[in-house]
Amino acid sequence: MSESKSAVLEQLRELLGDSGVRETPDDFLPDIILKPSSTEEVSEILKICSAAGQAIVPIGGKSGLASGHHQTDSELGLSLERMNAIEEIDTANRTMTVQAGCILQLAHEAAEEHDLLLPLDLGARGSATVGGNVATNAGGNMVIRYGMVRDMVLGLEVVLADGTVVSSMNKMLKNNTGYDLKQWFIGAEGTLGIITRVVFRLRPQPRSQNTALLAVDDFASVRRLLHWLDGHTAGTLSAFEVMWPEFYDHITREGGNHTPPLPRGSAHYVLVETLGSNPAADADSFENVLAEAMEQGMVSDAVLTRSQSERNALWEIRDDVLDFFVLGPFIPFDISVTVDRMEGFIGDIRRGAEAANFDICVIFGHLGDCNLHVLLGNRDAASFDPEAVEAFLYDTVERYQGSVSAEHGVGLAKRAQLPRSRSPEELRLMMGLKKMLDPDNILNPNKIFTVDQIAAS
């Protein structure tokens, strides 16, 4: 450990006590993690670190997929795991005030106890923290209905690099009093401030949930179906997940983990769901809307769920991405392309992958959100060239004016790709904000931008 780091650590130990500093190394974390128990302690930590130029990496549930929480030996981790209280559920205003270290699933359960919904759901719900969710502007399974995290945060408390606490714990839906400062920190991946508390907008718990898996023969019908369902389900459409055959056929293969609810061999499988308020009427109208979609030729086959276990079985098919690791090494991409360009994009990916011998090419995604996940690689590990795979995929995204990161953020993993999706003017403005809020680069340095890029901007 460097001399300056150990001097800083001595001050921090004095501030936090032994229980506030963890030194047990594991595979992913650095040797030292600070564990403050209050916003005031976070502020004091940052005052000490900014005076010493000591870099800090905020750590949530470590479920991030862009390496934003990774750190080097010279950096200190800062985990909000002890700041995990649900401070208030305000049923009159339908808000939740929660500390950033709270696990997402516990926040869900607390809202549910009051018959309310925190409408953010993702596979890592049991380990991800709400602070990490806000820092990454997480998306997940209900974006088409409720938006991304950005759309459900009403208020935020943040500690700046110099220890200043900015408390914007607004609870009002409308509040146009100057710049919306919280937006700077949502999705900033811990590079502009440490998020310590959040006010979420809650929604009524849905009373009905209707789910179906649909087979669709061509992409034009997928697009028509999206608009058809959106227009005929009275704003209740909460999922529109598309799986292409490489996904569905593998997941439901003979001897695999899932039985196929619909026969294999269709060009697209669409998992659709609505969340409503009237169980009997919603079920009828869901069935009618799907029947009409079939009559109009948008859907060639369908299976509707009748129980929670049937619903779970459909979602397990969509969520079982780990099952693809048996194929061989691949890179899981998370990108966006507008729906009108998606067919051309997918065609180019398929043809290009074939020409380059990337024989793992699996496509699925939250189509209603313009978000595709693409698994691209090689069954034969010796042929796998991650750089070639990345270059090919991101070149194609850039050509289609898409986004190199739909919902996972930039972190270290996509830093080099950022100029493909953002203009020089946008990048300069972002780096200007970073310089203003963190002039010594102590907050999650080298994430999103390198320290050198910022210095040169």
Ligand SMILES: Cc1cc2nc3c(=O)[nH]c(=O)nc-3n(C[C@H](O)[C@H](O)[C@H](O)COP(=O)(O)OP(=O)(O)OC[C@H]3O[C@@H](n4cnc5c(N)ncnc54)[C@H](O)[C@@H]3O)c2cc1C
């Ligand atoms: C199985 C699985 C499924 C997933 N599904 C989805 C999905 O559907 N949609 C989606 O968007 N993501 C998904 N993810 C990615 C991940 O769960 C999200 O990015 C999540 O929001 C990260 O939260 P975390 O607490 O684990 O943060 P971490 O991974 O610990 O950190 C993520 C970033 O946020 C920063 N950070 C953490 N806490 C704070 C804080 N308090 N203040 C400031 N910065 C902070 C970190 O420095 C880092 O840059 C999935 C991940 C897994 C493993």
